[in-house]
Amino acid sequence: MIKSRRQFITKTLALGAYGITITTGILHSPIVAAKWLKQRFILSDYDETIAHLFNGETLIDNHNKIKISRLPNVAENGAIVPIKISSQFKNITKIYILVKNNPHPLSAEFEISPAVEAEVSARLKMAKTSEVVVIVEADGKFYRRFKKVKVSIGGCGG
């Protein structure tokens, strides 16, 4: 009884919030938010994740118009690794953050409207020393930049 009631409440909440997302999306939004897609977040191999996300598109590497800052060279604590991404590209629609050696490399994907500057900060968990990979989509092209972070104490548990 309690279990089914709880399930009912959780589902109602989920559906309600999803409904709001859809309505605001259609009525007002210049961006149509991509739904949270499980597949891309559960892949455990970096190359597979890239293949799944970009479907063979060319990724242009090490473009100096992508700037990664705040990200330390050595992270004492892998549970909180700050990162700031900024870019001079115009018409940026998406920003992806991946941690190559994490159990699941994709950390976050941001979709931004033209009302927002290409400047985003977040905090990541890193299981071990790894390259952090930032991919930016601008005008239908994909640009990638890497930065290696040495992790002293991993932050992904397990």
Add this chain to the structure above:
Amino acid sequence: MADVGANMSSIKIRTKRLNGKTQIRTLITHPMENGRNRDEQNNFIPAHHIQELWVEHNKIKIISCNMAGSISKNPYFDFLLKAGEIGDTVTISWIDNLGQSDTKNHIIK
């Protein structure tokens, strides 16, 4: 299960106007368990993390973020709006993998 947002909002929003632009900073109280940590009895703690977060400026969605459990506990984000006036509303909402959610309005001062 954490009673997220029962009394106090789980979302903190700060805005700052900078040369006509508006910086939005947000801090969200959330365990962000990725399902790989163990409790004291050595059992896995079930995954409990935010999946989607979105930001609206005057009811128009401007940022949407999908994330994994590899975003830090109590996630912090900051963004920079190209415009933004005093009195504008910034709304931030999230929903997690258990269907819990929260939303908060903030007026730019």
